[in-house]
Amino acid sequence: MINFEFHNPTKVVFGKKSESQVGQLIKSFNGNKVLIHYGGNYLFENGVMDAITTSITQEGLEYILFGGVVPNPRLELAKEGVELAKREKVDFILAVGGGSAIDSAKAIAYGLVNDFDLEDLFMAKVTTSNIAPIGCISTIAATGSETSNSTVVTLEYNGEVLKRSYNHDCARPLFAIMNPELTFSVPPYQSASGGADIMFHTMERYFSNTEDVKLTDKIGEAILQTVYQEVPKVLTNPNNYEARANLMWAGSLSHNGLTGTGRASDFPVHKISHELSAMYDVTHGASLTAVWGTWSRYVLNNHINKFAQLAVNVFGIDPNFEDLKETALNGIVAWETWCKDIGMPTSLSELGVNPTDKEIEEMANHAVMTGGGTIGKFFKPLSQKDVVNIFNLAM
């Protein structure tokens, strides 16, 4: 186990009707004028936005609405939000939606109190520990951005479309309101893709070189088992409160840092998949499942025991101690079967993309850029060439 810090001050308010507490919560964190940032107009149709603005008004606070968030949120929109927030003298940012709305709101909150260009933040040219006060109401079980320290945006830089993140503890929202009922209306594909996203926030940390992090491993397996068991239930019955609730809480715990305590990781599968989202605007969770099976077989020989542990403890495979590689492979196959059952792709063609060699080269270049030419350095280091191979094998 390696030394670590764990600091997760977000106040979680979880359960039925919890969105009605939003005004009170903003007030407790000294907010006066609120920018409500969101994506889907469904929030006006299902009464949720009405409940939110009523709660805010009842506390004597002001608000303005700023919509327009799309999946893989664009930095351009966040920059518009910064201008609006400055003009309107907003002092609190409230995100309502999934990871895209929350990350876009985090980007606005960075822009509101810092003078640098936001591009510079996401292209790793500047750093900051300053952010405007932010809270959120989560409406999907997925990224866990409601308690995480990360902000992921899509931006154009030197004529290229890139998906980039900035991670700092200051970006953990002051509060996260999580009502599983708000996720009942999430369509099947997004529900499954959100489940995959939760799974990979744990998986990316689980596959680490760090030895002897038994408790962290077991907690990770608890979350992975939960996703594996609960996603099919919400596809069968979208209004299954308990399954939605278990998934929603799993989403936060998977990415609030808990599943990484005591070990190193650098999210190689995310880095590969982010390039698919940037180039083809595909759903994040689906871009992860489209490459994980290929990645896992590519790196398997260096880490047979860990893949066998996953197979036995999460996917319920009987261990074959004579041939742990078989056990490990059976686990990957079980995972692929699960993906098919919940409608998630396990190849690029199932994802609906068919990159040319030139596009694969370009995506591989971008993928390894942030790692100085190598990703996966805390597990199985992958060069640009390896990433090209993985894309080709994943076709």
Add this chain to the structure above:
Amino acid sequence: MINFEFHNPTKVVFGKKSESQVGQLIKSFNGNKVLIHYGGNYLFENGVMDAITTSITQEGLEYILFGGVVPNPRLELAKEGVELAKREKVDFILAVGGGSAIDSAKAIAYGLVNDFDLEDLFMAKVTTSNIAPIGCISTIAATGSETSNSTVVTLEYNGEVLKRSYNHDCARPLFAIMNPELTFSVPPYQSASGGADIMFHTMERYFSNTEDVKLTDKIGEAILQTVYQEVPKVLTNPNNYEARANLMWAGSLSHNGLTGTGRASDFPVHKISHELSAMYDVTHGASLTAVWGTWSRYVLNNHINKFAQLAVNVFGIDPNFEDLKETALNGIVAWETWCKDIGMPTSLSELGVNPTDKEIEEMANHAVMTGGGTIGKFFKPLSQKDVVNIFNLAM
């Protein structure tokens, strides 16, 4: 699953030599003059106190020392601490030690910024959400007080010795420094007792009437498995860093609220055992193991499935679906065997106490007092008569 709030803002700094960051941490939380509160003089012999005071002095901060904490810490000492802290114009309380030092420091921190008598706080006559800034350096894997919201003290009230708690989120320390190396010197009995304490913070929440908290259950089982597997390792090799580290992190996660998310509990076994500690000054963890086997058999028939789940998922018992009660009982027996192996008592006589009927009546009266005559109301409600029965059966 029931609605819940989860707010755990304590900054955890975990790992080797982490105590050398204490000055920096206190400064980051605006401390200037620090009361260092502790128990054992071993801290001066092993160099730990020197590292702490050096770090504090290097940051230009002042400190005064205030020792004398004993297990089952006395409110009288905390009141002396309040007077000293006021006289010396202290603005930050640093606890160094185990749960007793941390809880005593929390009591001082309450006293420093509130005008009421501390007895009134612990006898539930007043409440507060104010506490002076507090940080801690934990030296044992046990209570988890380093990140918990609870404060437990022993006090004399109307001529009787009582062990009482006050729980409020304001009492979560601003930071918790956790260096597993500092726990190498914890003697075997205290190591085992600390492990039992960790186990029971999860077990008390695990046995709840609330249905369908699958993720919370699985995380609880992850912690219970860790305690079950790691305690024997630290008894065999006290300097096993990895085992000490897994146990230490389990101690925090077991009692920071995580294992209770989404369900109700009121800690009946703690309430029974606290009376043993109050009357006989026995070690907390040992007082819990001395009664749990009896309590579990006493309440088993109402909750056979949950006890069977514990037996299978934590103690590795093969399930007998024809007779789940047998499975459940085998789990209790496996737990008792583990207790014997690690030197923990499973009866009052093994704990070394032999209460009279009058003493049992008195302890049972006190135990149910805080619950308005009933404890365990979220699982199997127990009256004063039930508690008398449990004490007698546990002899």
